[in-house]
Amino acid sequence: MGTEQWLAGIDIGGTTVKLSFITEDGAILEKWEIPTNTDQGGVMVVQDISKSIQEKLSTLGKSIDQLGAAGVGAPGFLEMETGFVYEAINIGWKDFALKEELEKQLGIPVSVDNDANIAALGEMWQGAGDGARDVLFITLGTGVGGGVISNGQILHGANGMAGELGHITSIPEGGRPCNCGKTGCLETVSSATGIVQLALEFLPQHPESSLKAFEQEGTLSARAVIEQADAGDACATAVVEKSMYYLGFAIANLANTLNPSRIVIGGGVSKGGQTLLNPLNDTYSKFVLKRVKEAADIKIAELGNDAGIVGAAWIAKEAKRKA
Amino acid sequence: MGTEQWLAGIDIGGTTVKLSFITEDGAILEKWEIPTNTDQGGVMVVQDISKSIQEKLSTLGKSIDQLGAAGVGAPGFLEMETGFVYEAINIGWKDFALKEELEKQLGIPVSVDNDANIAALGEMWQGAGDGARDVLFITLGTGVGGGVISNGQILHGANGMAGELGHITSIPEGGRPCNCGKTGCLETVSSATGIVQLALEFLPQHPESSLKAFEQEGTLSARAVIEQADAGDACATAVVEKSMYYLGFAIANLANTLNPSRIVIGGGVSKGGQTLLNPLNDTYSKFVLKRVKEAADIKIAELGNDAGIVGAAWIAKEAKRKA
Numbered sequence: 001m002g003t004e005q006w007l008a009g010i011d012i013g014g015t016t017v018k019l020s021f022i023t024e025d026g027a028i029l030e031k032w033e034i035p036t037n038t039d040q041g042g043v044m045v046v047q048d049i050s051k052s053i054q055e056k057l058s059t060l061g062k063s064i065d066q067l068g069a070a071g072v073g074a075p076g077f078l079e080m081e082t083g084f085v086y087e088a089i090n091i092g093w094k095d096f097a098l099k100e101e102l103e104k105q106l107g108i109p110v111s112v113d114n115d116a117n118i119a120a121l122g123e124m125w126q127g128a129g130d131g132a133r134d135v136l137f138i139t140l141g142t143g144v145g146g147g148v149i150s151n152g153q154i155l156h157g158a159n160g161m162a163g164e165l166g167h168i169t170s171i172p173e174g175g176r177p178c179n180c181g182k183t184g185c186l187e188t189v190s191s192a193t194g195i196v197q198l199a200l201e202f203l204p205q206h207p208e209s210s211l212k213a214f215e216q217e218g219t220l221s222a223r224a225v226i227e228q229a230d231a232g233d234a235c236a237t238a239v240v241e242k243s244m245y246y247l248g249f250a251i252a253n254l255a256n257t258l259n260p261s262r263i264v265i266g267g268g269v270s271k272g273g274q275t276l277l278n279p280l281n282d283t284y285s286k287f288v289l290k291r292v293k294e295a296a297d298i299k300i301a302e303l304g305n306d307a308g309i310v311g312a313a314w315i316a317k318e319a320k321r322k323a
Numbered sequence: 324m325g326t327e328q329w330l331a332g333i334d335i336g337g338t339t340v341k342l343s344f345i346t347e348d349g350a351i352l353e354k355w356e357i358p359t360n361t362d363q364g365g366v367m368v369v370q371d372i373s374k375s376i377q378e379k380l381s382t383l384g385k386s387i388d389q390l391g392a393a394g395v396g397a398p399g400f401l402e403m404e405t406g407f408v409y410e411a412i413n414i415g416w417k418d419f420a421l422k423e424e425l426e427k428q429l430g431i432p433v434s435v436d437n438d439a440n441i442a443a444l445g446e447m448w449q450g451a452g453d454g455a456r457d458v459l460f461i462t463l464g465t466g467v468g469g470g471v472i473s474n475g476q477i478l479h480g481a482n483g484m485a486g487e488l489g490h491i492t493s494i495p496e497g498g499r500p501c502n503c504g505k506t507g508c509l510e511t512v513s514s515a516t517g518i519v520q521l522a523l524e525f526l527p528q529h530p531e532s533s534l535k536a537f538e539q540e541g542t543l544s545a546r547a548v549i550e551q552a553d554a555g556d557a558c559a560t561a562v563v564e565k566s567m568y569y570l571g572f573a574i575a576n577l578a579n580t581l582n583p584s585r586i587v588i589g590g591g592v593s594k595g596g597q598t599l600l601n602p603l604n605d606t607y608s609k610f611v612l613k614r615v616k617e618a619a620d621i622k623i624a625e626l627g628n629d630a631g632i633v634g635a636a637w638i639a640k641e642a643k644r645k646a
Contacts, residue, residue, distance in 0.1 A: 134481050148580060150478050150485075157473075157582020158457050158618035168576045169610045180612055250576075253491045257471060257577060259480020287492045289503060295481035 005068030007316045008053060008106075011118065011308030012036065012074045014090030017049055018305070019056070021067070022313035026126040030056060031309060041092035050105035069109045071316030073118035073308050074098060080156055083112035111319040115308060116163060117154045119301075120147025122311030123264050127303040132262040136254055136296075138165055138247070140269035143179075144187040144194075148258060165254070166191065170246040190247040192222035192269050198239045199225050206235035226272040240272075241279045248283025255284075255292050266301030273300055328391035330639045331376060331431075334441065334631030335359065335397045337413030340372055341628070342379070344390070345636035349449040353379060354632060364415035373428035392432045394639030396441035396631050397421060403479055406435035434642040438631060439486060440477045442624075443470025445634030446587050450626040455585040459577055459619075461488055461570070462590035466502075467510040467517075471581060488577070489514065493569040513570040515545035515592050521562045522548050529558035549595040563595075564602045571606025578607075578615050589624030596623055 006029060011018040013036060020031040034052050037044045057066060076088030083099020102110045113121075120129075120137035129135040135149040144166030148155040155162040166187035167180050175184020176197060188194050199211055199220060206212075210233045214220040228236035251263060263284075270276070280298060303310055329352060334341040336359060343354040357375050360367045380389060399411030406422020425433045436444075443452075443460035452458040458472040467489030471478040478485040489510035490503050498507020499520060511517050522534055522543060529535075533556045537543040551559035574586060586607075593599070604621060626633055 132481075146580070150473060150480075151476065153474070155473050155581065157615075158455075158584035159582065159614060161612065161615050161618065162473075162580065162582040164579045164582070164612060164615070167579045167612050169572065172572060172610070182610065182612070249492065249495060253573075253576065254580060256487045256490050257469070257485065257580075258478065259482065259485040259487070261481035287495070287505065289484065289487060289490050289505070291482060292480075292484050292487070295484070 006066055007313040007320075008067050008070035008108075009309035009311070009313035009316070010049060010070060010072045011115065011312055012045065012049075012072060012091065013115070014038070014075065017045070017052075018309050019049065019052060020306075020309040020313065021056070022310065024068075024317060026310060026313070028306065028310070030060070031306070032056065036091060038090075038092050041094065042088070042096075045091060045093075046098070046101045046105055049102065053106065064107060067106070067108050069111070069316040069320045070102065070106060071111045071113075071118070071312035071314065071319070072098065072102065073113060073115045073312045075115045077160060078112060078114060079160060080113050083110065085112075109316075109319060109323065111315040113154065113311075113315050114160075116145035117147045117156075118311030118315060119266060119307040120149055120163075120264075120311065121154055121314045122303050122307035122309070123266060123301050124149050124152075124262075124311075125314045126310050127307060128264045128299040128301050129262050132260075134258070134260045134262070136251070136258055136260040136263045137301075138251070138263075138265050139267035140191055140247075140265060141267035142192055144185075144191045145267070150258065165250065168250050168254075170250060186246060186250050190243050190250075190269075195222040195225050195239060195243050195269065196220055198243055199236070202235050202239050202242075206238075209233055209235035211235055222269050223271075226269075226275050230275050240275060244276055244279040245283045248280045249287055251280075251298070252284050252287035255288050255296060259292055260296045263296050263298045264301050265298060266303075266307060270300050329389055330636040330643075331390050331393035331429075332632035332634070332636035332639070333372060333393060333395045334438065334635055335368065335372075335395060335414065336438070337361070337398065340368070340375075341632050342372065342375060343629075343632040343636065344379070345633065347391075347640060349633060349636070351629065351633070353383070354629070355379065359414060361413075361415050364417065365411070365419075368414060368416075369421070369424045369428055372425065376429065387430060390429075390431050392434070392639040392643045393425065393429060394434045394436075394441070394635035394637065394642070395421065395425065396436060396438045396635045398438045400483060401435060401437060402483060403436050406433065408435075432639075432642060432646065434638040436477065436634075436638050437483075439468035440470045440479075441634030441638065442589060442630040443472055443486075443587075443634065444477055444637045445626050445630035445632070446589060446624050447472050447475075447585075447634075448637045449633050450630060451587045451622040451624050452585050455583075457581070457583045457585070459574070459581055459583040459586045460624075461574070461586075461588050463514055463570075463588060463592035464590040465515055467508075467514045468590070473581065488573065491573045491577075493573060509569060509573050513566050513592075518545040518548050518562060518566050518592065519543055521566055522559070525558050525562050525565075529561075532556055532558035534558055545592050546594075549592075549598050553598050563598060567599055567602040568606045571603045572610055574603075574621070575607050575610035578611050578619060582615055583619045586619050586621045587624050588621060589626075589630060593623050
C-alpha cells in the first residue's frame, strides 16, 4: 500500500468479464479476463470477480489495500445510485444487488453503471473524447447503444433509460420491426444486424454485387458489406451510404439539442473507419446547425475493448472524489 | 433588511423588460414591466433596469440590501458563465458585458442565461415541471425554442447552443427554408408561423374551409387555426394534426435519448391546450419507448408570461447557493 492507490475497472459481459487495475490518471497497469459463469442465474459471477482480483493482487505482491475503489459496468437495466440490477438477461441476473454483493466480497467501495455508459465515459476520459466534457457516444454493435455525457456527467434520465439512441425512429412509416416493439428504429438500419438487413433488401436490385457470394455462403456480415464498399462494390456502397444517412440524420438532430464538443462512434462496426465517416459526415453536415458543427466533429472511438474497463475506473474515481 | 432576502428575477425582451422580486421559495412578491429602450443599440437598458429596481425598493420602504442576488434572462446568443452577450438582435446589443454592467449598477451578484432556458427553469421550479429534475421544455412561439434540464441543471452544451430544438429537421427532403439556413426544421412546421404556413399549403385542397375567410381578411394566425380546429373545421384539424405529428415525433426521439421525467410545452401556441395535446400524445406514444413514456407525460406550461422571471430568480438562487 502506498499513497498511490489503484482503481479496479471491471466490465461484465455475457461471455467474459474484463478486469483491470488502473491509475488515477487513467493508465492501465494490468488487464485480464475471466469467463462469465452464467450457470444458475449468474450466482457465481461476483465471487469469481472478487477471487480473481485478490489473486492478481497477490501475484503482484499487493493486498486489497492497494485498491481505493472499484467501478463496474454491467449489461441490462440497473439503478446506478444503488447498483441494483433489475435484469441482465445475458448473465441471468434478476433483482440482484450487484454493488452491495461486490462491496461485501472486496471490502472496498463499488460504483456501478451500464456497459454503454462506462464505454462512453472511458472514451471521454482517455479515448476519442479527449477529455471533452460534453460527449455524444454511439456504439454500433449487434444493436445501437449510446451514452450522453454533459458537463462530464453521464445522463441517466428519470428511470435510467437516457442514451437509448438505438430506438430513435429513423423510418417513421413502414420500417422493420425492432426488438423494442416499435418499428423503423435506428438500430434496424445502423447496427451490424441492420446493415446486413439493408444489404439483403438491396441485393435483389444488384445481382452483379460481390455481396451475392457472401449471401449464398451464409457469411454476409456488416464487416463484409463495409469491406466490399471499400473495394468499390456499388451495392455495398449504397448500403453503407443508406445506413450512415440514417445515423448522420439522427446525430445531427441530437447535436442540435445537446451541442456536444465531441461525437464518438464506437462498437465493432466502427472499425469501418473512414468508409463510414465519409457518408456519415455528409449527412451530419447537411442537417446540423453551423455553430453546433463548429463545436463538434465526429470521431471513431480509440479505446476499442478497453473503453469499458477505463470508464469503470472513471466512475470509481468520481465516486471517491465525491465521497 | 432581514434574514429573508429576496431575489430579483428579470426577463429582458425586445419590447418590455419584466421585473420581479421573488422569495427563495419561488413566491412572486412584486412584478412589473418597463419598456425596453432599444435606442442606440440598447445602451440604456441596464441603467433603466437598475433605476426601476431601486425605485420599486424605495416604494416598498426597502434598500438594495433586501436583494440577495439577481437573475436575468436575455434573448440572443450569450455565454452563461461570464454573462457576456455576443449578440441580441432584438435589443441591439453586440458584445455587451450584461452581467458585469448590471452588477456595477446594482451592487449585487447577477446571473445570466438565455430566455428559453430561464423559462424552462421557471417551469421546472414552480410550474408544470413540478419540481422534476429532468425536464424537456419546448416553447412554441414565433419560432420553436427549448431548454433541456438534466439533474436540475440546464444543458448549455459546448458553445451555448444546447436546446436548439427548433432546428431539429422534421422534413429531411423538400421542406421549407428556415431562418437558420437549413430546410425542413421543426420550426417551419410547429411554430406559430409554421402552423400558418401549413394552413396556406393545405387551403387550396379545402376551398370549403372556414380558414378561407381568415386568409382573405389577412388574419390567418396559429390561434385562428387552432380555434377553427376546435370548431370542427376539417382543414384546420388536418393542419393541427400535421404540425403536432412532427412535434410528437421529435419529442419522442428526444425522450428516448434524454429520458425526462416531465415534458412541458410552453409559448403562445401552447394556449391551444388539449386541441394540441391530443394529436401530440398520439404521435409521441407511437414513437417513444414504453419505459420512457412511463416516466414522462406531456404537459402544457403553467406559468405563462411569468416563467421567465421565476426562472431568472432560480438561477440567482442557484448561484447564491454555490457561492
